[in-house]
Amino acid sequence: MTSGLNSGSPAPSIKVQHWLRGDPLSNFQLGKIYILDFLSTTCERCGPSLSHLAQLQERHSNIGVEVIAVASREEAATADEARAEVDAWLTKWLPNSNIRIAFDHSGEMNEHWMDASLSLCVPQAFVVDRDRNIAFIGDPDALDEVLPKVIDGSWHASTEAKIAEKKRIAEGETDALENALRRRIRTATEIEDWKTALSAIEEGMNLFPDSIYFHQEHVGTLIGVMRDMEAGWIALEQFVRTAIARNSEDWLSAALEELFGWYDYDYSGLPSEERFSMGKELSERILRLYPQQNALSRAESYETIAPYYHESGDNDRAVDLIEQALKFVDGESLPDVQKRERLLQLLYILAEYKGEQVCYGGICVPPPKQC
16 A cells, blocks of 8 residues: 655645634635645544644644644544544534534545555644645654645755655555555454464564564464464463563553453453563563653552452552552643543542542442452
């Protein structure tokens, strides 16, 4: 699969179902510079990113720079529900902004902009230059450096632009291939064709050795679904060894989650001593990386490690980790809804470990019901 919308391509048209903020715009005007920001209400980065783009528009509005936010990836059942979600989200993130906000539930904007440029993730920015051509496609965070060069006309022919575009296309083609494999896995899983699913998973592991996803799917399919404990244990051991060799927080945490408690596996068919030994090493390695983490990452690490200590018999240590994680989350500047959700998740774990009602910051959670 190749990218059909690139730097230098004429900008596709704007065809949306509704304009939620600002006057409708049907065509890009010559002489102006537009930044289209594709977003989703479920994307954590999209709100802060759009707020920053609003500041960019304000800073450069006198020379004809305009931001257009495009919500085209909402997963609500109906267009009306999706529109209401976007409207509420905008009220939270841009209560007093004059940015045009476009809403499209038909898939047309996604097809002609995101899909055509092999852009899989949001937020994604498209800069349309004064000649109505695409000048830049990429992360909105890059616009602090890129936009001034688009404005003065130096960006298009620069070596920096050519390198960035070449890298974007290469990454997009790789991502498209990985996405196709993921679809094959989902399709096979839906019809319980485990042989085909495993084949696609193993192909993904070979093609994308840096992807945690395929390792997780490998273990989950063998142990969690097929109950092939012998092959599943081999896959799990390999996952743990790879994580240790990489010494990466993401890999170590993902491997530990497969070993303890996150995926509702029946571990009774696995070697208990070896499992706990690997859990101990993974936990200790994650803790050694602790000084490099911010508060939210520390909370996530503690939440990942706690099940190992709980299951290994050191419940006091597990309780202490979750209580510290609560303080880390509470101390962070997060939207109220997001903070409450994270605190609730931790409180449910704490209530399970303590076997009693627990409260924090006015939120109380009862102990789990005994079956």
